[in-house]
Amino acid sequence: MSEKSDSDWNWDFYEELVDDVEANKNIIQCISCGKCVGDCPASKVSNFNVRKVISKVLRGDKSVLRDSDIWYCYLCERCKRVCPKENINIPLLIINLRNESFKKGYGPKYNDLRKYVEMSERFLKTGVVLDEPLGEKLPPDRVEELNEICNFARIKYVFKASKMNKKSKKNSKKLPQK
């Protein structure tokens, strides 16, 4: 349990998140009714619990960034629909928390992202996520624009990490070579 005592309580974390994404300010209206949890697909199959996540954020408990729970959210927006309060955008809060978690290095490791390597590569090389789309392809000069847009994005890091991974596989004798 990472329960915090009253003396640990502060608004710093909440304010940081609101600074980053203004819409997060609305989570202060949360009345802990738990409707979001009752209707949540992730809560049925994992420890993901929106009510707990929000209450941790409001208590200033940053352990939520280390927990794996936030990575189980389905982003289905069901919680947003059943929430009795207006404009609490839980999916956006989760994306924001994942972002903070990534920044602190708690996010998924390269291994968790390997399924994204091919998709990222294809998107940056052809503009589509899957091979051989139906119909015409994006002209090369227009694909360039997507590369420009994605400058400094993690999508490029995933791509580079895959190259590094291939190299390290070659160098490692323990791993079977394909």
Next chain:
Amino acid sequence: MNTTNLTLNLNRIKEQYPENPIEYFRDKTLCLFKACLEKYFPGVRFGIEDLLLDLGLKVITCANQSCCSGTFFQRNLITRAQFGAINERNLSEINQIADILLFSCNGCYNSLLRGREFLNTPEVRTKTQKILNRLKNQGTGKNYSGKYEISENFKLKFLHDLDFFYLIKNTLLNALKYDLKKMKVAVHYGCHYLNLSRDKDTFDEYLRPKTKLEELITLFGGNPVDYQERESCCGWGASQLVIHPKEALKITFDKLKSAENVGADFLVTPCPTCLYTLSKPEYRDKMQKWYGEKLDIPTIHLNELIAILRGCEEERCITLRRKTPRIEEIFERITQ
């Protein structure tokens, strides 16, 4: 609610053309937003394309459109501003050549609305415009003015295929050759249709129960069945199926099992991402391994189903698609 004012106002069309809403589209150019998963289910594209052409409407796709990139945004691989810029690029391209943008995928539909919604946040908007300015300076976009500016008022209006079919349902019914022969049909809307607020003008529209799919199935001569997991997620969950397959497939399993329990002959959905999850044989095998039961309920996209009902050649409906258990059976039962 809908601060972006991007979706087509269906009520206004119904007022203007109470008898025949299809007339509204007569002088419009309709663009089909290309969804990546149409590669696996070509009938999703052909289904709507062939119908629109048969109805004498002008239908196009946009060569300069990229993927919606929602999958990268939802996995924190691009920022809101980058997502917004990819979105603006697509929107400004399509806005030049079309009046209506049709979506056969809930994911794309949500992405394009969400990208636009982010621009309501001033910091994101500024960053997005900065990125677009870089493109402008690189010269690829010098062909016409305004291409890389964030436009306040697009003439382009968004329309989900399901909403379109429902709007023109009487015309659609006249275009059908077969009916569903009282088959029992489980409907799956998909979360990003069912739970979406971005395309709604009022809370009433947002919260009211969705019944368009059931109504269409009834109209087609089928029997929509109620099942416990009707509103649950397909299990894809913004790539949860890739990241935590065992947990995600439990959700898929429960959904399909619940549809089988009430004796559904097949399940229909307006989203190819849900279809992919619900139909992929590899996932069915894994579910059998993990949850001890083989489920063989066929699953089909609404556009494919309409193509079958219209009597299109099998190749334009389901032949070229990724195999699903017993899918041909549905084709044969309808067309026999």
